Amino acid sequence: MRAQLLLVFVLIDAVAVIVAGSVAIARARMQTGIEMTASIRLAEFLVSDAASLARQALPAEQFLNALPAQLQSIRHVRIQVKDAAGLPIAASLSADKAGTRRDVARSPTPAWFAALVAPPVQFRDVPVTVDGRTIGQVEIAGEPGDEIAEVWDNLVAIGTIGILLNAAMIALLYVVFGRVLDPLTVLAAGLSELEHRSYNVRLLTPQTRELSIITDHFNALAAALSTARAENLSLNRRLITAQDDERRRTALELHDEVGPCLFGLKANASSIAGATADLPDKGKQIVADRLQDIRGIIEHLQTINRSMLDRLRPMALGHVPVTELLGQLVHERARQHPEISFSFTSGPLKAGYGDSIDLTVYRCVQESLTNAVRHAQPKRVTVALTEAAAQLDLVVHDDGRGTPTNKPAGFGLRGMQERHIRQHKLAAG
Secondary structure, X not given: OHHHHHHHXXXXXXXXXXXXXXXXXXXXXXXXXXXXXXXXXXXXXXXXHHHHHXXXXXXXHHHHHHHHHHHOOOOOEEEEEEEOOOOEOOOHHHHHHHHHHHHHHOOOOOHHHHHHHOOOOOEEEEEEEEOOEEEEEEEEEEOOHHHHHHHHHHHHHHHHHHHHHHHHHHHHHHHHHHHHHHHHHHHHHHHHHHHOOOOOOOOOXXXXXXXXXXXXXXXXXXXXXXXXXXXXXXXXXXXXXHHHHHHHHHHHHHHHHHHHHHHHHHHHHHHHHHHHHHOOHHHHHHHHHHHHHHHHXXXXXXXXXXXXXXXXXXXXXXXXXXXXXXXXXXXXXXXXXXXXXEEEXXXXXXXXXXXXXXXXXXXXXXXXXXXXXXXXOOOEEEEEEEEOOOOEEEEEEEOOOOOOOOOOOOHHHHHHHHHHHHHHHHHHO
């Protein structure tokens, strides 16, 4: 924006220079024409006056020879004295040379500028008469070179000052625009922070009223986003807590209700098998086959029940060291996927870190293994859990293909992030 504003200023300045230059050239042309006319009239007057004063004291030829020396001080004209026959008098050449020296003494004027400023050349022939007899004539021609050189020198001086002033003005505007637009740079940095979900950023209110309004709205937006994020985190924590509580209740019901019922069915099936001893062989075999099918179904249901209990909530959580729970989980995944090599390592750890932390670590490992198997197609998966500086470090690594960087995080990753944030908040609070 600073560059665009300076460019606009430079363009306006260029237009102003063109307009001012055009006006200056037009006025210089007009003033040069006026000056030429005045100089020619003055020369005519001086020629007539000199003739009237000197013709009684000097002979005609001597007067004509002395006339160029008397008129050589007139500016902006070229004077040539001729005799009665129309031949130039040699003495008049000195006047031309003097005028030429005056022109050369000035700085050279560009031809294009001289062509723009020079007016049409004016000529005057003034006869010199003595006692009613024409003894010669003076040819007066406008010579604007000296005047044009003066105009050019003036324009060069004014242009030089103008260029210096404009350069100083552009430098000053560059600094001023930088000071004025600096809040926009800070605002862009703040928006970048918001883009990276850093909602605690706040901007200082600038002195410019328009920019201060934008900054106030930005701070209000950041505060609203921060509040919304805090509310979302609170809702997520409550949701995770509700999910864990519901899983705990469901696991207890499966363990306390479904498990005993399946065990009772299996015991009754065994009892029925013992009661069929008095049946005929054919009927006994039929009942035995049916009972075997029932036992298979019950065992299958028991396996499903145990798997559901492990997924919902490990029953050994809080009773068995967390390392044994994780080792059992990794071993179970290795049994389910024999084509993948699973390993679990841990440093010196406590038996447990509380129900909430143990469950968070367990769920993170569980979800990480599921993601690795489902998406990465790995050959090897390693799980490492260590404790350092009162902090648990969990690393799950696989040699699979990974996930695209532009793919949004799934529910599993977001769930792990929310569990981590929840434990961090609980530890901090």
